[in-house]
Amino acid sequence: MPELPEVETVRRDLATHLHQSRFIHIEHLDWPRLLENTTAEGLFTAIAGSTIVRVGRRAKWLLMFLNTGVCLAWHLRMSGSLFVTSDLQPSDPHRRLILSLNDDRYLVFRDVRKFGRLRVLNEDGLKALESAHGPEPLSPEFTADQLATILRPRSTGLKSVLLNQHCIAGLGNIYVDEALWHARLHPRTPACSLEADAIGRLHLAIQTVLRSAIERQGSTLRDYRTGTGQQGNNQHYFNVYGRQNKPCPRCQATVVRDVVAQRGTHLCPRCQVAPVTEKKRASVAGLKKDHPADARGGRRVPERGG
DNA sequence: CATTACCTGCAA
DNA sequence: TTGCAGGTAATG
Numbered sequence A: 001m002p003e004l005p006e007v008e009t010v011r012r013d014l015a016t017h018l019h020q021s022r023f024i025h026i027e028h029l030d031w032p033r034l035l036e037n038t039t040a041e042g043l044f045t046a047i048a049g050s051t052i053v054r055v056g057r058r059a060k061w062l063l064m065f066l067n068t069g070v071c072l073a074w075h076l077r078m079s080g081s082l083f084v085t086s087d088l089q090p091s092d093p094h095r096r097l098i099l100s101l102n103d104d105r106y107l108v109f110r111d112v113r114k115f116g117r118l119r120v121l122n123e124d125g126l127k128a129l130e131s132a133h134g135p136e137p138l139s140p141e142f143t144a145d146q147l148a149t150i151l152r153p154r155s156t157g158l159k160s161v162l163l164n165q166h167c168i169a170g171l172g173n174i175y176v177d178e179a180l181w182h183a184r185l186h187p188r189t190p191a192c193s194l195e196a197d198a199i200g201r202l203h204l205a206i207q208t209v210l211r212s213a214i215e216r217q218g219s220t221l222r223d224y225r226t227g228t229g230q231q232g233n234n235q236h237y238f239n240v241y242g243r244q245n246k247p248c249p250r251c252q253a254t255v256v257r258d259v260v261a262q263r264g265t266h267l268c269p270r271c272q273v274a275p276v277t278e279k280k281r282a283s284v285a286g287l288k289k290d291h292p293a294d295a296r297g298g299r300r301v302p303e304r305g306g
Numbered sequence B: 001c002a003t004t005a006c007c008t009g010c011a012a
Numbered sequence C: 001t002t003g004c005a006g007g008t009a010a011t012g
Helices: A005-018 A042-047 A123-131 A143-153 A156-163 A175-185 A198-214 A278-287
Strands: A025-028 A052-058 A061-066 A069-073 A080-085 A096-100 A107-113 A117-121 A257-260 A264-267
Touching: A005 A052, A005 A061, A042 A117, A052 A096, A069 A080, A069 A123, A117 A123, A123 A143, A143 A156, A143 A264, A156 A175, A175 A198, A175 A264, A198 A257, A257 A278
Parallel strands: none
Antiparallel strands: A025 A096, A052 A061, A061 A069, A069 A117, A080 A107, A096 A107, A257 A264
8 A cells, every 4th residue: 555645645634633632542452563663561551641742754654753752653564554433343354453542533553464563663763764764755855956866876777766765765666657657767777877857857757746646645556545544546547557558648558567676567668768778789789780760669769858 | 686575365 | 276466674
């Protein structure tokens, strides 16, 4: 599920609905491994009687700042969802943790695949979490120049750089594919090879894709829910993600699915021109010396002004 | 860099 | 039955 837009949507909902709420106790806990750096007892000690004074986000971490100075840091990984409700459904085998609140409501953590985690952090833990991530792509500090600085020293493909939380915070498989499509860049393009114009397009694409996804409350493929238990809407607006064998909305060429950086990757082979590797270049030069056109017949124009 | 592990459920 | 899924950490 959750990439930056989904976690940000949950953050906004919980900021509204949990402001100054007080935890009472642990109503339900199965799958104790969800607690990454504490025990059930430690969690109870941290929350009992504590008030949520602020709900924040860093990268894909949702942060609940308590009046005691402790911070609950949630990571939803692939299938987690975190929401507030006043009526608990009697049976849901995927609820991993339920915390009761002072006003007969509950904070529910649901997670089919059990990858999600909860950490109880002090000041030092928060600092460590902060410094473990690259810049927030929607912050004012994230400029095209900063993106250039991130890309310049890296020879690996764009997709792996954009997925790396140490480089840029919050992007995941969906929004990387969508941003690269917007910027007309192939996911295997070496990061250090981008011209200023392409970096500008990528910077704009990242921000545009994330902002519009947040406006639409995130993308629900299966498990993701907002902080009030609703589905997101952004899944209806994908240009390439999950759209293999369908036409590219920009040029009508058929969208393909490939594996890049060990992840399913969706792209338009006409808009997003593949980088020509040395191997391919040699093979093309040797076998097709007198044929000026690319073997794939695609446009070789790497950039187009505007 | 690639592979494997962590988990469950669903579709091919 | 197999492969694949929004993420990440730990291994060669």
